Amino acid sequence: MEKRKNPSISCSVAQCSHNLCTENFCTLDQVRIDTHESDPSVKECVDCASFVKRQSCC
Numbered sequence: 291m292e293k294r295k296n297p298s299i300s301c302s303v304a305q306c307s308h309n310l311c312t313e314n315f316c317t318l319d320q321v322r323i324d325t326h327e328s329d330p331s332v333k334e335c336v337d338c339a340s341f342v343k344r345q346s347c348c
């Protein structure tokens with residue numbers, strides 16, 4: 291099935307299997323954003339918990 295971009299979720303993580311790397315957008319309807327810190331203070335503390343490692347080439 292062809293992936294279609296979600297124009298509301300811009301993302302440049304080409305290593306994720308949900309990424310439409312030709313356009314730098316996510317293809318999911320929604321994503322879960324999480325943190326690996328107890329008290330996040332900068333953007334580096336925040337992660338996309340919907341990330342799935344891409345198995346094939348972009």
Ligand code: SF4
Nearest residue numbers: 301306308309316338
């Ligand atoms: S699941 Fe997260 S990391 Fe993957 S393309 Fe969507 S927004 Fe980017």
